[in-house]
Amino acid sequence: MKRIIIIILGIALLVGLGIFTSQLISKKGKSDEQLAAFNFEIKDTASVNKIIITEPNGMEMTLVRNGSTWTDDKGQCVQPVLVFNILEALYNVRFKGYIPENSMKTVINRISTLGIKVQYFQNDNWSKTWYIGGSTSDHHGTYMLIESAEAGKSDLPVIAEIKGMKGIIEPRFFADPRKWQCSGIFAYQMEEIAEVNVKFTGRPDRSFEVRKIKKDYLVKFGGKYLTSLDTNMVYRYLLNFKRINFENPNYELNDKQLDSLKRSTPFCELKIRTTKGEKKKLRMFRIKATGDPEVDDFGDQATYDINRFWCELPDGQVVKCQYFVFNPLIMGHIYFNPNRYATTQ
Structure with missing residues (x-):
């Protein structure tokens, strides 16, 4: 009888150790991914003085801060509310969820071929780059991938959102200069x-x-x-x-x-x-x-x-x-x- 109890306790201990180890590994992996995911944001948006938006067709728009105003790279006026929309997204962006394994390849291909590239510069130095790959099927999240000066380029995209808002991030970013010009x-x-x-x-x-x-x-x-x-x-x-x-x-x-x-x-x-x-x-x-x-x-x-x-x-x-x-x-x-x-x- 004692032998049976000892065997049962041993099995339970092994199972418990296995679960504990599995959780540690799982938490460690997710912690790294979450760190990369939350790294989309820049809280000090006042230090952002240049933004470059590149569309899949190669069209590019450069926004430059001149004191308290923003212009294009030729010094022409741009609509301040559109710049505010970008800086607001940059401040409030946050991790929403992971991409299912069976969708990962499709999302990566979409970002590679149809994604919008957004480069942020703080105090004239490149800081981060967003790769935006469109919206989730419910239109409440956006597929994004991050590259930063500190951590390099992430291997896997995640789903991001803007805190306090339901909707997608992508419409805030476009490179057509006609849409930016002051009216x-x-x-x-x-x-x-x-x-x-x-x-x-x-x-x-x-x-x-x-x-x-x-x-x-x-x-x-x-x-x-x-x-x-x-x-x-x-x-x-x-x-x-x-x-x-x-x-x-x-x-x-x-x-x-x-x-x-x-x-x-x-x-x-x-x-x-x-x-x-x-x-x-x-x-x-x-x-x-x-x-x-x-x-x-x-x-x-x-x-x-x-x-x-x-x-x-x-x-x-x-x-x-x-x-x-x-x-x-x-x-x-x-x-x-x-x-x-x-x-x-």
Whole structure:
């Protein structure tokens, strides 16, 4: 009987030691992997002064911190909210789970061929690189692989997420410069504007100009100067120039179509001169309507899109704009009564 008890205890001891050893090995392996997984984050995002995003097609976007602002590598403005989205992900990224063994090969292939590469630099020194391989099937996690200056490149990807958020990380990262560029066209305070000239091609009765002469203003509408002018209406008009943005960069027109557009006659030209001598000129082109004719803001039957138009900026770039934004700048009859005319000059 004692012999049987001793045998049973011995077997139990061996089983216990086996389980304990197995747990130690398992914990040791997972601890190393978890350390690598959590190494995605950078808590000191203020030290990050350069980010390079590379898409699978080779398109690359470099973001550079200049003091408190971010630009591209040419010094051009980029949208700060998009940079904030990246830094927020960098601060809050965390390990979510491991990839099942039977899916590992597929995920690695996806990262190798379709993954987005994101390089982070702290104080001008490369720190980490993310390899982003798309989302999990439930879209609540992202397949990612880490490479760092301290630990080198990880052999196996894991599933990551952003703390406190459900969703995937990948949409925050893209290299198309058109998506990054600032949409601001100009932002002028009323007192900065010396002259505004709006010319409607083929409709001189709608053209007008506003000029600042010392502390007074002169308004010309339809080729004639106004004899009676409500200065408050001039102020209201000039206040509209405080912040003007375009809606979207050009994603539709190819080079040949752009050349053709620029050679065509704009329906309106807007010129601005500031008190410091800065000059800007915008050329506006109609977009052909795809449906039945509608009535525009002048009450005319329109064969063009009454919501959006193409605009050539001072640097030659063509962008899509909204009439809703520009009408307060080009519809002078709202602010200046065209019936109060002096002698034509």
